[in-house]
Amino acid sequence: MRALLYYGGGVTLVGAGLVLIYLLFLASQSVRSLMRARRCQNLTEMAAKRQKEGNATEAVNLYMRAESAWALNRFSGSRDSWMRDLDLLAAIGTGLVRSVGREPGTCFADFNATIREMREVLRERRNFGVDGRKILPDVMVRWKAAQERLDDHRARLRDACHPRNIRRMI
Numbered sequence: 001m002r003a004l005l006y007y008g009g010g011v012t013l014v015g016a017g018l019v020l021i022y023l024l025f026l027a028s029q030s031v032r033s034l035m036r037a038r039r040c041q042n043l044t045e046m047a048a049k050r051q052k053e054g055n056a057t058e059a060v061n062l063y064m065r066a067e068s069a070w071a072l073n074r075f076s077g078s079r080d081s082w083m084r085d086l087d088l089l090a091a092i093g094t095g096l097v098r099s100v101g102r103e104p105g106t107c108f109a110d111f112n113a114t115i116r117e118m119r120e121v122l123r124e125r126r127n128f129g130v131d132g133r134k135i136l137p138d139v140m141v142r143w144k145a146a147q148e149r150l151d152d153h154r155a156r157l158r159d160a161c162h163p164r165n166i167r168r169m170i
Contacts, residue, residue, distance in 0.1 A: 044092055051099050086119055093157060108157060
């Protein structure tokens with residue numbers, strides 16, 4: 001009987017250790033995500049400052065770094081955090097286009113339209129479950145399609161605004 005108790009206690013300790021390791025992993029992912037969010041926000045603010053100072057080349061480079069550091073659903077996964085992420089991406093895209101000094105064609109319009117569509121999905125409370133976090137299955141299909149389009153438009157905007165593709169920056 002004692003052997004069974006020792007065995008049960010050992011299994012419980014191993015299970016608790018595995019749960020603790022998993023919780024530490026989740027905490028490290030959260031901290032990493034917040035650090036990345038702050039880095040992206042700081043790069044965007046520095047780029048806006050450089051743009052106001054008239055240093056367009058450095059502003060474009062900082063906006064490109066901020067855009068590559070951007071990620072959707074960084075904070076808590078709630079609708080508000082998604083809205084903040086989309087607002088930051090819209091600010092990055094707008095600042096990038098302003099720094100370049102020219103409209104990069106339809107890719108910027110498509111980029112803004114996709115962000116606007118995603119904001120509309122987030123604003124509609126009926127698209128979410130009771131807790132306000134889980135997107136309903138039928139809306140999830142539209143959301144995934146919008147995310148894929150957003151990734152495509154981000155890549156097109158990066159290519160259109162990359163300094164090597166621009167002969168002269170104002």
